[in-house]
Amino acid sequence: MRIVTWNVNSLKARLPRVEEWLKTSDADVICIQETKMTNEAFPTMAFEALGYESAHHGQGRWNGVAILARVGLTDVTMGFGDLEDPYEGDARLISAMCGGVRVVCVYVPNGREVPSEFYDRKLIWLKRLREWLEANCSPEEPLVLLGDFNVAPEDRDVWDPAHFVGATHVTEAERDALAELRAWGLVDAFRELNDDSGQYTFWDYRGGDFHQGRGVRIDLLYVTPVVRERLTAAKMDRDARKGEKPSDHAPVAIDITN
């Protein structure tokens, strides 16, 4: 089974590229972030025509997360439930059972500046995510927590650590928050199979960053031990960042045995 995360930066602007990509990607589950649309506007029929069921937690002009699956899609949840959301009103969390795996799709807040109230609430959001996992899931079950985390876990995950000193995405507190998530019972699927630096998932549109190789690895797939045992591949699709009107993120896929 192939499970993918992709921040598409507007599903309206990106639908032609997403449809084209789905036809050749052989993906069974696709988690999308930043749909930037309402539930009414979500193209359920277009995905159905390609063989995918879908669930969308939309907001409107910002955020929005979705799950597409061709291996079944049940038990959908949206948001933090009873837990207080430090970004109340934003659509950043959706989960579903797909092919026997609990799939949890997240769009972690950006945080904007360090320090700022937005950054503080980003840290709380990540803490809340761990609390949500504790309350609703088990590290013993097949589970993938994936999405745009807006945090680069290590210095080897950014093109130039010196460039990011004092910036969001690389602070000790953000990296500690990711470590707290892993401590619940998760490992970074990409890092289980790859030690390389220079493996990125996001390149800013500005300054020709993609062509200059100025990227960061912030789109992650965290898996529980039972999924780790089934893991056979993990890879970025850099080609999806090329060409006409690309998203600023590349999709990342993992393969697990059935």
Added chain:
DNA sequence: ATGGTAGCGCTGCTA
């Protein structure tokens, strides 16, 4: 050094 581009939607915000 505070740039630069993209998306939404119509003014400036968000990333």
